[in-house]
Amino acid sequence: MRRNLSIILSSSMLLLSAWCQAQEIAKGRVYHDLNNNGKWDKKELGIANVAVSNGSAVVLTDANGAYQLPVGDDNIIFVIKPSGYTLPFDSDNLAKSYYIHKPKGSPTDLQYAGVAPTGPLPKTIDFGLTEAKEADQFRMLVFGDPQAYTEQELTFFNRAIVDEVVGIKNVAFGLSLGDLVGDDLSLHPGYKASIARIGLPWYNLKGNHDMNFDVDADSLSDETFEANFGPANYAFNYGKVHFIVLDNVRYPNPRTGRGYLGGFRKEQLDFVENDLKHVAKDRLVVLAFHIPLDHRNGDTFRAEDRQRLFDLLKEYPNTLSLSAHMHTQTQHFYGKTDGWPQEKPHHEYNAGTTSGDWYSGQLDERGVPMATMRDGTPNGYAFIDFDAHKYRIRYQASGKDSTYQINIFNPKVVGQGKRTRAAIFANFFMGHHGSTVEFSIDGGAWSKMMPTRSNDPAYLALLYPWDNLDTLLPGRRPTDAVLSAHLWRVGLPVDLAIGEHEIRVRAEDDYGKMHEAVSTYVIQPTKNYPALK
CATH class of the missing domain: 2.60.40.10 (Immunoglobulins)
Known part of the structure; x- marks a missing residue:
């Protein structure tokens, strides 16, 4: 019996050793980039207690700004921006906050190219931050579904939406809630160039029209998105607000193998759980994803995934969800009967879209479709004003005065x-x-x-x-x-x-x-x- 137990233990140790060898360890530091050169210089000090993730696990940097994370052959290492610091941004005003580790790259038979092979893991993956003043009161700009299917529709997007907000002042950053384009992922660069014109730091999330459809696993449906925008799941802080951005489009549908379904993979919710361990309970937690959580008996969103998300938020009294996808505008309030674990309902703002009713309708004086949505909401965008854990949302109809909030x-x-x-x-x-x-x-x-x-x-x-x-x-x-x-x-x-x-x-x-x-x-x-x- 003892001999058999010894054999079992030896075999287990061998398997564990083999697993550890398959898992590499990413190492690096988060540091004060005093000269903004994007490189760690010996005189630049590390920043302690900054969260860094591999997409599932989340660790804090030590007193010297150092961190370690396990990685496989398909991970993105990213820093979770702390309040009071700013990230470096590229020429399109997108955050340079991540490193993609895909030694062999994305599958090569995709219609739209993914990530090129990244080769061996670097000896160090460092993230430089600069200190910045961030008030508790700030404003963000929200776009739902730009979703241009053609170059012409990208022009409509620029004329009807982007032209209105180019150079806008007193806005900290912007966020697009998915469906950045309409299935033709070769339009992603044109979308990025359009957003860059606004002049704001900008964050993006993946929608069901930003996917690689020629894959057989949900984990591969974001290969082109990752190549163009980085991780599809990430987080950042601004002021006293913690933002969690998630890809909640599961493709292929895990139930039928065809189409898509709203929901999350286990490692995505593990990321949320591990991330929240480092978020103070008095912070406002804002979640952003594409498909609304309104699961309609589970037909459009997996009930068990929503329930786990709700359970993870049970100790956070201040929460908000942002979604799009529907091309209508709706305020959802989830209570006890929906599985929400708090007395105060959870508010989800299902935002109206910049593309409105998919750029349909007669042309207005700007030469763009009226694009009024099917519920009578004009196409447009939203501003959210934050004050610590409080928020106010205002919808702005495209081409209209800011006072246009009611149509008679x-x-x-x-x-x-x-x-x-x-x-x-x-x-x-x-x-x-x-x-x-x-x-x-x-x-x-x-x-x-x-x-x-x-x-x-x-x-x-x-x-x-x-x-x-x-x-x-x-x-x-x-x-x-x-x-x-x-x-x-x-x-x-x-x-x-x-x-x-x-x-x-x-x-x-x-x-x-x-x-x-x-x-x-x-x-x-x-x-x-x-x-x-």
Whole structure:
């Protein structure tokens, strides 16, 4: 018996030794890059307690700024930027915060090239940081789904979105929430060049249209993304906010082998768990990914993956999730019945998209499609203002004044006192059915409008010409309407004096700010039907 146990132990030690030999150890340091030359010089001191990761494990640097991490034959080593420091950025304003270790490179039979062979592991992988003042109050810019399928659509993106924010001030950095392009990954460089024009440090995440589709394992679906943007899963700090960026598109679908499914691989959630071990509980934790967590009975997002993520956040009272993908705009609030472990619901902002309804619709005065989304939200982008663990989100419609937060739809002419089903509809883009929306006629008393889960008639009016005109319209027909999650309705008053009347709608957002919109309609004398003969 003892002899058998000795054999088993010897075999186990041999297997462990073989495993350790297969795993190399990446070594390096995080240091003060005083002269900004991107190289560690002997006079430059290391920075202690900075997190560094291999995509799963997370370690802190020692007193000299040194770290060690195990790596296999497909790892990206990256530094998690601490608050009060800045990373070096390349000519496209993308962070140079990582080293790709793929000795043999990506598979060579991909339609779009991945990472070239990186060769043996370097003796040292160092990350230089420079000190920077970071206030607790700062602003970020958020893009959902730029998603250009062609060079022409990339031009639309530049005209409708990028041109509006080039040189913008008082914004710390930007983030795109996936679907940077539309399947043609050769457009990634054009997207990067467009973003570089803005002049801000920029972060990116992978969407379902940024994938390598010619692979048979989810771990290989981001090969081209990694070559163009670096790790698909990473984190960084700014002020008192900790950001975690994740690829939550699983391809091929692990259930069917076809298409994709929202969810995470085990090592991704291991990364989140290990990362959070070094994040103070009073910090605001902002998660960013492409597909919303709203799993709809698990049909679009794996329930068990969402549950583990929620469980990992149970000790963090201040959280926010950012997603895109849907080409609508929705505020999700997850509570106990959704598996969220806290009393305070978890807020997910499912952002409207820069491409709107996939660059569809008639052309506006800028020569770009109107691209209003199927729920009546105009295409655009968002600003998020942070103040320590608090945040405020504001949506900015492309080509519109910043005060344009509500769209009113109503008939322009009605008959006096004539029975009608005509109504006033208000689409409050950042609202949800917990918001208070009120209307007033001709400066009278304010009354509540009723939330309605229906198609936005203003969007249907945009869609109507495409199916009813007998001439061909330029551009592409918008997609069919979907139920809007931020629409309100009230019957239109017709028992007023003949003439023009003013409609005012006001709504309070979740941050206490009031928004107003104005429309008008005319009441005319009622015309009787001609007598029947």
